[in-house]
Amino acid sequence: MAEFMEGGCACGRVRFRARVDNDEAYLCHCRMCQRATGSVSIAFKGMKKADVVWTKGPDWYQSSPIAQRPFCRDCGTSLGFAFPDSDTMDLTVAAFDDPARFVPTRHFGVESMHRAWLNTDGLPEMRSEDNPEVAERWARVTNDRPA
Template identity: 35%
Template sequence: MNVQKRDESTATVHEGGCACGAFRFRATGEPLRVGICHCTTCRQVHGSAFGAYAIYARGDVMMSGSLSTWRSSEQGRRHFCPACGSVAYMEFESRDEVDLPLGAFDETGLFEPDYELWCKHREPWLPRGVRPEYDEERPYQARAD
């Protein structure tokens, strides 16, 4: 098997962080996938109708700053800035991934979501049929390197 290593000098870099600037991240390359989540926890954590995330391989994201962590489920961990309360990122212990909120990136319009999760909790006024939809979690597919 021929494994190709990414040339970090030419890879796209996207940066972002929390509202107060105490936490920052630097994501290299493109995300593995981009999704919208309508689960009740994402809705409550974001104070919005859904959460939207760019999911990166853990090794493609550098982070700086202090965070607090909340165990939101058996596998889920949500990290947030203790100063301003912004959601910094989410992760699942069983996956080698980091879920970065789209609203935390410095630039807007970087990524369009590929799918929607937990649509059984979606607000009825949101459009349907725009992208693949799952009533609950989508089947997890590990990264194929």
């Protein structure tokens, strides 16, 4: 079922509204995505460019001879990936205001996959507010608990 979802960067300077018709997303493990995000993989939601409206536009980085990436120049948030000559693009799942809807359905760029980071079941888990250093700093500045 199609619905409109919103999202943007960490500081709020860049915002988008996207028409989303399914829950499918994917993980990209290619070296270009690893370098562009500083992570071992990135979760993407494939979209038609026509279904994405930038209400506050991003900056664009030419990340390779064939691709560019939207990002926020103020906070550094990575917002997606696009081939300039394509009708489709990817938005980062975490850039959506409510990313919980999306589920991974495939992997891409598996030649660079770091398998040790895929299944982390069984590792110790901690909530942000349970870390005294984080909680104390957050409370001191916001009078609230970490979000």
